[in-house]
Amino acid sequence: MAHESKNNQQEKLKQQQFQKQVETLTPKPPFIKNFCWAFVIGGLICLLGQFITDFFLELGLNENEASTFATVVLVFLGAFFTGIGVYDELGKRAGAGSIVPITGFANAIVAPAMEFKREGYVFGIGAKMFVIAGPVLVYGLVTAFFVGFIYWLRQ
Amino acid sequence: MNKKRGKQSVLFVNPPIITSTASIVGPMEGEGLLKEYYDFIMPDNLNNLDSWEQCESYMMEWAIKAAVKKENSNIDRIDCILAGDLLNQLMSTHFALKKINRPFLGLYGACSTMVESLLLGAMLIDGGFAAKVATAASSHHDAAERQYRFPSELGVQRPPSAQWTVTGSGSAVLSIMGSGPQITTATIGKIVDYGIKDPNAMGSAMAPAAVDTLWTHLQDTGRSPTYYDMIYTGDLGSVGKQLVIELMKEKGLDISVNYEDCGCMIYRQEQDTHAGASGCASSAVAFCGYIYNSLLSSKQKRILLLGTGSLHSTTSYQQNETIPCIAHAVSVEMQQD
Numbered sequence: 324m325a326h327e328s329k330n331n332q333q334e335k336l337k338q339q340q341f342q343k344q345v346e347t348l349t350p351k352p353p354f355i356k357n358f359c360w361a362f363v364i365g366g367l368i369c370l371l372g373q374f375i376t377d378f379f380l381e382l383g384l385n386e387n388e389a390s391t392f393a394t395v396v397l398v399f400l401g402a403f404f405t406g407i408g409v410y411d412e413l414g415k416r417a418g419a420g421s422i423v424p425i426t427g428f429a430n431a432i433v434a435p436a437m438e439f440k441r442e443g444y445v446f447g448i449g450a451k452m453f454v455i456a457g458p459v460l461v462y463g464l465v466t467a468f469f470v471g472f473i474y475w476l477r478q
Numbered sequence: 479m480n481k482k483r484g485k486q487s488v489l490f491v492n493p494p495i496i497t498s499t500a501s502i503v504g505p506m507e508g509e510g511l512l513k514e515y516y517d518f519i520m521p522d523n524l525n526n527l528d529s530w531e532q533c534e535s536y537m538m539e540w541a542i543k544a545a546v547k548k549e550n551s552n553i554d555r556i557d558c559i560l561a562g563d564l565l566n567q568l569m570s571t572h573f574a575l576k577k578i579n580r581p582f583l584g585l586y587g588a589c590s591t592m593v594e595s596l597l598l599g600a601m602l603i604d605g606g607f608a609a610k611v612a613t614a615a616s617s618h619h620d621a622a623e624r625q626y627r628f629p630s631e632l633g634v635q636r637p638p639s640a641q642w643t644v645t646g647s648g649s650a651v652l653s654i655m656g657s658g659p660q661i662t663t664a665t666i667g668k669i670v671d672y673g674i675k676d677p678n679a680m681g682s683a684m685a686p687a688a689v690d691t692l693w694t695h696l697q698d699t700g701r702s703p704t705y706y707d708m709i710y711t712g713d714l715g716s717v718g719k720q721l722v723i724e725l726m727k728e729k730g731l732d733i734s735v736n737y738e739d740c741g742c743m744i745y746r747q748e749q750d751t752h753a754g755a756s757g758c759a760s761s762a763v764a765f766c767g768y769i770y771n772s773l774l775s776s777k778q779k780r781i782l783l784l785g786t787g788s789l790h791s792t793t794s795y796q797q798n799e800t801i802p803c804i805a806h807a808v809s810v811e812m813q814q815d
Contacts, residue, residue, distance in 0.1 A: 434632040437629065
């Protein structure tokens with residue numbers, strides 16, 4: 324029994340040593356480059372959103388309506404560029420810069436929908452469409468509930 | 479007569495001969511480093527079929543039939559087919575073999591499947607249970623991505639340690655008679671798990687398994703690494719390859735001069751695959767293409783091929799389990815005239 328636990332300990336030590344070795348050998352992501360890409364692309368998407376909002380304001384919509392329309396247009400663009408196979412190329416470089424804006428949300432829904440179309444409209448598209456975006460929606464709603472609750476208490 | 483040697487190895491008394499091989503790959507592999515060694519390069523990853531899975535089945539069927547045709551044989555003369563792939567329930571293999579209509583045993587060894595099939599095929603022949611065996615393995619980048627990771631159109635950033643699943647299939651025909659390189663020894667691997675959890679670091683996870691099997695193989699056969707012109711591992715990529723060299727050095731053996739990883743041989747640097755190739759097809763197309771050809775043309779006389787497999791599943795990964803890994807080895811030697 325004692326012998327066995329000693330063996331186990333040795334094994335654990337060996338594993339820890341190996342994991343350290345792996346850590347030193349594994350190449351680190353190019354953080355600075357990734358930050359810059361994310362900053363620029365994310366900024367450009369937001370800039371585009373601002374342009375669209377201004378365009379609708381110009382047309383005489385109020386601020387609320389204009390930002391809703393801008394969201395609709397951005398979601399459409401995100402879905403469109405996912406459909407023609409460009410958005411994943413962008414995401415490969417921009418990382419969070421193209422995931423965080425609303426276009427990333429469109430990508431997260433359209434990509435699985437495209438992928439699982441072969442399994443049919445019900446168990447394919449229907450069931451798998453929210454496989455990536457689902458958790459965002461669930462925890463978004465949960466957070467909204469708690470924030471609403473706190474807001475209600477304070478009134 | 480007992481053919482077992484040492485702890486985990488066998489020495490074949492009537493070494494089976496690899497009489498022919500065939501390989502088929504996707505367009506990206508076709509632009510890679512070994513492009514002139516593949517028999518067929520598909521124009522795209524669907525090849526006019528309806529799904530990636532169908533395309534993978536097509537590749538395997540094509541590879542087996544092409545290998546059989548190359549040695550002027552008929553598919554009806556194949557006594558048994560040993561094959562496998564990466565997808566759940568061996569989907570690609572089963573649909574490919576449905577059309578071939580020969581006795582078949584399905585194998586799952588993740589990316590070690592090609593070597594597993596060569597090892598078992600050699601045993602069937604040396605044991606006198608078959609005269610001709612076809613072995614095959616396949617993988618498909620998009621089909622694997624979708625099962626193991628994310629939909630292919632999702633905009634995700636891959637870490638530098640990630641590897642690229644090879645789209646392709648390789649098949650080898652083993653015979654009791656004929657000409658070509660022989661499978662002389664084989665070592666069956668054990669499952670080795672050094673506690674790596676990151677499925678983007680499969681090369682590091684598999685390196686200890688490769689070292690375990692390589693070390694055992696050398697002990698069991700009494701050979702030194704220099705006995706082989708080249709030692710190949712299946713799909714460790716650049717990180718795993720470096721780890722194998724270091725771990726072997728810790729055991730007192732320097733293999734840096736005659737060791738290469740198939741995962742580092744398939745793509746060019748500019749193809750942006752990060753740490754290299756992975757998947758069943760990595761060792762399958764590298765062996766059935768380049769390595770087999772270099773044996774035939776006697777550029778290399780003796781090689782050791784280690785198939786390395788990462789045996790995790792999406793469920794095991796999500797349940798926060800570590801990655802169990804395995805490696806099998808076969809030595810392939812050109813007959814001395």
